[in-house]
Amino acid sequence: MTTGGGPAAYEISFGPFLLRANERLLTKEGVVVELGARTYDLLIALTSAPNEVISKQDLIARVWPEVVVEEGSLRFHMNSLRKALGDGREGARFIKTMSGRGYCFVAAVSRALTLHLPAAASSNFPHANLPSRLNRIIGRDEDVLQITGQLETCRLVTIVGAGGIGKTTVAIAVGHGLSDDFEGAVLFVDLGMLSDARLVTTAIASMLGIQVGAGDAQTSLIAFLRNKRALIVLDTCEHVVETVALLASSLVEAASQVYILATSREPLKIEGERVYRLDSLACPPDDRTASEAAIRQFPATRLFIERAVANDTHLALDEADAPIVAGICRKLDGVALAIELTARRVEAYGVRQTAALLDQHLTLQWTGSRTAQPRHRTLQATLDWSYELLSELERAVLRRLAVFVGHFTLDAAVEVVASSNLDRSAVLGAVDSLVAKSMVVTRPIGAMLRYRLLDTTRAYALATPLQAHERADLAVRHSIYYQRWLAQSAGDWASKTTGAERASYFAALNNVRAALEWCFGEDGEIAIGVKLAAAAGPALLAMSLMPEALRWSRCAILALDDNSRGGVDEMHLQAVFGIVATHLYGKIDAALVALNRGLEIAEARGDVVNQVGLLSMLRTFYFRSGDFKTAHAYARRCKGSADTIQDFAASAQARSILGRSLHLAGDLAAARVELEASLLDWTVAGRTTIYLSHELHFPSEVTMVRNLWLQGFPDQATERTHKVIESAVRTDRPAALTVVLGWAVSVFLWTGNWEHAQEHIDALIYQAETNSLGPFIAAGRARRGELAILRGAAKEGVEDLRASLATIHSIGYEVLTTEFNISLIRGLKAVGNVAEAAELAERTIRNVERKGDDLYMPELLRIKGNVLLAISQRHDEAQACFRRSIDMSRLQGARGWELRTATDLARMMNEDGNPYQARKLLEPVLGLFVEGEGTADVREAEQALAEIIGSASFI
Structure with missing residues (x-):
């Protein structure tokens, strides 16, 4: 398929690149450059008008026709294009941003007419799962x-x-x-x-x-x-x-x-x-004079012959048998499935007897309803006939196999179908025979062969009812099998990311759903359903099927009786419900009740691993709502529990949440110790409860990069930030990637790397919107407001932050509120609303003292000092704020905050005529930075120090 059509197209060359727009193919010195679809559209639009400014609105209209998108999407794809072209590297310039106007393609462009060549192919779609096609498709x-x-x-x-x-x-x-x-x-x-x-x-x-x-x-x-x-x-x-x-x-x-x-x-x-x-396959006409060669040319007869031969049938079609085969195909109306089912029987009955049997049974069927579709009647007749040709054992197994929805394994078939009156070896033989007779089809999924009844065959088998007790026994075995399968595969779910890896698991989940529906249905077994739901919850959570996890855990909790309350099943159900409810709805009482109930059961049972998991989630519950002191208490408690057992996953999780709590509490050295230990434990942790390790190692890594910047290592922080983002992208876990982006953007904002900040904020918003992560949508838009203020667009940034914070407050996701308030104070000061800025600074300081995210206090005091300077030059009060900020920065070991405040205070001291004291303050702080020469704060401090040294008063 092409997107331009025609045998010829224009080639566009610029620098080392060659673009064939009609083929959507970009090469660099003969090597294909991979671009996303929207990025291709963007490049084509820009190169279509070189050296002309194209407005952002026009580009959006061209690249996203009839779709409403935000400007952030344009920036995200523009950054991707620039990165792919190497724009700005080694002096190369292709795209120029025209401030307030749009974008312009500034490289020299030449065009040439060329023959259309097929687009290059690649395999960068990890969810591709197209089944294998037949070696030869007849008549299609x-x-x-x-x-x-x-x-x-x-x-x-x-x-x-x-x-x-x-x-x-x-x-x-x-x-x-x-x-x-x-x-x-x-x-x-x-x-x-x-x-x-x-x-x-x-x-x-x-x-x-x-x-x-x-x-x-x-x-x-x-x-x-x-x-x-x-x-x-x-x-x-x-x-x-x-x-x-x-x-x-x-x-x-x-x-x-x-x-x-x-x-x-x-x-x-x-x-x-x-x-x-799609019509039926063409069949030979009812013409007795037609030759064997002519009959063979019709697709229906070719399919019949090929399928019969493929079943090891020796079919020497002669002039006598050819009209019989033609008659069979006509009676089957050229329906491919009916032809295949019939052709498989030639081995046992021969062409003539097959035709006779088919004739008899089709005749019986034709006496039915005249309003039914003819082809439907024919297929029904074929299935009737095929079913009656089976042995009693094969019929019994076929009826029982209809309990499966979609694909199933041979192990599942044996475990579910076998019973006291049908042993395992008989089931194995019957399944093998049903495959040979095309009543059951096979398909490899992953490394294992899967079995499946065709839809029509399954519907037919279900219409042939089992006895009531047999149907109930079968449903019980089906439910118990998938409960056991869920328990055995629990440790594997979180690692399945691509479409191919997930295919077999999704096939099995359809059977889990069917079993749950039966268990909680009118004639089901609720006790089995409770156990099945408890096993299914973590799997549904790991596969991002949160609404289903919520539905079945709630259903099972409501169905608990005296015998099942307080057991391991209720513990898992309450844990899953609490986790999912927290993720979906934020701070709600039902989630807190469920998590506390799960913890109560885990403690009563002495189950330390699940105590760690539930304490971790309770900490997350309070952490997200901004109650950092309570969250820290749960983190300490979690670490204490994990220390009583030898379990690397539990230790990794406990040390991770404690490290993150210490980070926000401003104890950076202790946080680093716990985070590094957590990452080490994750490298050796094996299979574990899914909701215990739901977020894996990413929160530890992204907190570590923030810690590095704060401790005065901006270059290391930047390098590791890129690595953790790349790791999250490769893992293909949308929730993890969104968490990483939400926190990692801080490093780009703190270092003054606006381009990377913009790129990753756009990616954050895109990921959050794509995956319905409401809190992170609001956080992403708040990050966008922060960046706008830092870039000088204070009015726009203040508006974005106000709107985002209103959403954040409404859903109770307060974990980043202080960080956003700091940016809002800066923006309010920039637009002249200094009174409101001062009031917000005071309110935010009180909130930090009450809630416990002390990490931000030095920066808050610095910002407050600058606001005070803007209000009637209140130098004494501002200096007090700056001094307190420096003291707290040193207590925390936060050299990043200390350098900022030392720079501001030194400038104020220099302006007040004390250059010697200013230099004495700033120079040693700046000297602590052995890296980060190109970062915003280091450059600012160096400029301030140069101004102080060069000032007339100092000389």
Whole structure:
């Protein structure tokens, strides 16, 4: 697929780069330069008008047509483009920012007409999961070609046809054919595994690794895909068609580079949809004079012959048998599934007997309802016939296998299907036979072969009811198997990040959902459901399925009885509920009650590992709400519990939260000790309870980089900040990356690296919006306000900070409030609102004294001193603030704060005619900095010292 069309296109060259706009291909000295879809659009727009200023509004309109985006998105992709081009490195200049006007492409550009070449392919889409295609697809080449062509002109195509006609096969073939054009970004979503339409959007979002919040999952999915170029194949939509229609319509409208290929038994019936009706395979006409060679040319008979031969059948089609095969294909209406099922029987019955059996049973079926679709009647007849050809053992196993939703393993089949009257070896033999007879299909997922009943086969098997006691026993075994599987795989969930790694786990989760629905249903087993929900909660949490984790943990907690209260299951349920409720809703009483109840049970049971996990979450609960003293007490308690056992994961978590609490308390040396020990413990920690290690090592790392800057190592802090961000990106954990960005941006702001700050603030907002992380959306916008003030746009920054802080207060996410207030005070002073700035400074100081984030007190006192200087030159009061700030900085070991205050106080002293004292104050503080020569504070201090030394009064 191309985005320009035509056999010829213009090549655009500039510097060492060559851009083929029609192919969306950029190379540097012959090597492909990888760019995202929006970044390509940005480059094409800029190079289309070299040396001309293009306004930000025009660029947004070109790159995001008919989509409302914030200017931050433009800056984010502009920074990505500059980084890819090496703009600013070794004197290279390509894009110039025209302050207040827009952007201009300033490099020399030349154009040439060239032949169209195919776009280069890459595999940088970690969630690609397109199933393997058949080695040879019979009779569908024209269909694949036409559907591919329709997708070039229409971004939504639905393949419509009867069940078993081959829609999925064709869709997979189209996906493989277009994989290179989408640079591997093809996602296959089997909706046949979902019984609840409400899970459609959540399932797709989770396959993409998107953190699903309490709000609308569709918003997160659209935000994630808005700037991406991808093909999404939505397979088997008919049972959730209304939900899919609404979602597809929204995606097509909001994500201009996302293409959708759907398969369904009926159209989606939405604007912009192109329907491709997949007909049955062409069959030979009822012509007894047709030759064997002519009959072989029809796709239906070719499929029949190939499938029969593939089943080790010796089929020597002669002039006598050819018309019989043609008749079979016509009776099956050319339905691919029916043909394949029938062809597999030739080995046992031969062509003539197969035709006779088919004839008899189809005749019986035709006497049914005249209003039913003919092809549906034919397929039903084929399934009836196939089922009756099975042995009693095979029928029993097939009926029982219908309990599985989607794929299952052979181990699961044996454990669930076997019973007192059906031993394991018999089940193994029956499954093998059902695979051979095409009643069960196989597919490798990961390193293991998976089994699945086709949708039509499963529906047929479910329509052949089991006895009541057999159905209940089967559902119990199904539920218990997946409860055990969850427990065994608990330590693996957090490490699964890509689509391929998650595929088998999501397949199993569909069975977990089905088992939970049964357990808590009218005829279910609630006691088993409680255990299953307790095992499922951590897994759902690890896979970012928070609303589901909340639903089932709440459901199970409400179902607890006297026998299950106070046990390990309730402990896990309360822990998961408390964690999820905290993440989704912030400071709510229900979360606190649940976490305290879980802790009570863990303490009563002497379960120290889970005590550590729950104490950690209770600390997080108070930490996020800004009650740092209470949070610190829980961190101490958590560390004390962890010290009583030999568990590296528990130690890592406890030392991490204690280190972070000490950091905010201003005890930087002790914080560093705990954080370094935490990171060391994480390197050797093995499998652990998921909610214990939910955030992994990233909070420790990002707190460490802040600690380094504060202790006077700005270069080390910057270097490690880049490393921790890169690590979080590679891990592909959206929540972890958002946490890292939210805190790490401080280092870029403190060092005065505005470009990196802008880039990572844009990334923070994008990640938070994509993954429905409301607190971090507000934090990201507050960071944007901070940067605006530092860059001199104080009015704009104050407005952003006011709005963001209002949101932060409303949701109770107060962890960064002091940091934001400091920036707001600075902004208010800059716009002349010094009285309000002074009042906010006093209020913030009182809040710090009450809540315990003493880390910020030296900077608060410095800012207050500067505000006092702006109010009638109150030098004595300002000097007192500066002196107290320096004393507290030295007590904390916060050389970063100390240098700032020493610079301000030295300048004030020099202005007051005391240059000698000013130099005596500032010079030794600056001398402590052995690195950071290019950072903002060091440059400012050096300039102030030069002014003092060079002042006339000093001479």
